Amino acid sequence: MLDKEIKGIKKNLKKVENAKQQKLCRQVLSIDNSETIEHNLIKLFFCFFGGIYKLELTKRCRQFLAAIQEIYKKTGQPLHYEDLAQKLGVSKWTAYDMVRKLEKKGFVTINYTTNQRVQVGRSRIAIKPSTLSPAASLTKESKKILRDISQCDAAATEQCFEEFLDKAAASKSKEMYCSYLVAALMLLSSRFLCPGLIGALESLLVTTRPELGLGAAVGLLLGIIVRAGIKPEIITTIQNFIARFQQYIGEISHEERQNIQIFWQTALRLSKPGG
16 A cells, blocks of 8 residues: 555655665665555654654754754844853853754754954854744634644544544645644644654754655654554545645745744644643
8 A cells, every 4th residue: 555655765765865864764665574564664754754853963962952942932032152052061162063063954053243242343153043934924824723723622632633634635725735734643643742752843843954854743743643553544544645745845835845844833832831
């Protein structure tokens, strides 16, 4: 049933630059037939999509990224690597090196501003997490989806999930199709999301390569849902919807991908206690 999807991922392996990641993917694809193709695909999602996050961001990198996001959220202003060093109790040079690594991977942006307090004309590094536009830029339809998620009672999760899938299937907008599917997957996986997995999703959704981050995030949720023992018929339905999601992510504009990232970031934030 999923042979076509796996063949498609095999073809895309040549686009993967990281040699270690390629090796992991090929190991999964060579698993013997004692395991079902569905489980092989889930493992492949973790290697090909979720694995990108693990290979690109070490635990140390994730610690620094979380600190940058926290400082920026509190102040609303770009920070300097010395601010980061002070918060984490490391040298400013260590902080600088980690910021550069995060910038190279697309998780933060660096600009240079003139610091009048030090010396006229002398530039100062200004660091921002690669967050996107504020949630205020969400469309009315996206905001309504967020309200519907928050108002869905736990006992009605499966019903709300099916309603979101129906709306995705009926949507004439590829962007809104993806947003409805994200909402459906968020509801279905919410019981199984621990803080570590939420942190992984958040980091995937701030990358400046949204087509990669969104694919990774959906793959991660699919793996979580399968491992949770959700009914096989529901899994089959989700797989079909995700196949179209991946197609649409490749077809829509960069701005539309960013809109989906914003929507998902907001949904994650609202899902937290006190959000």
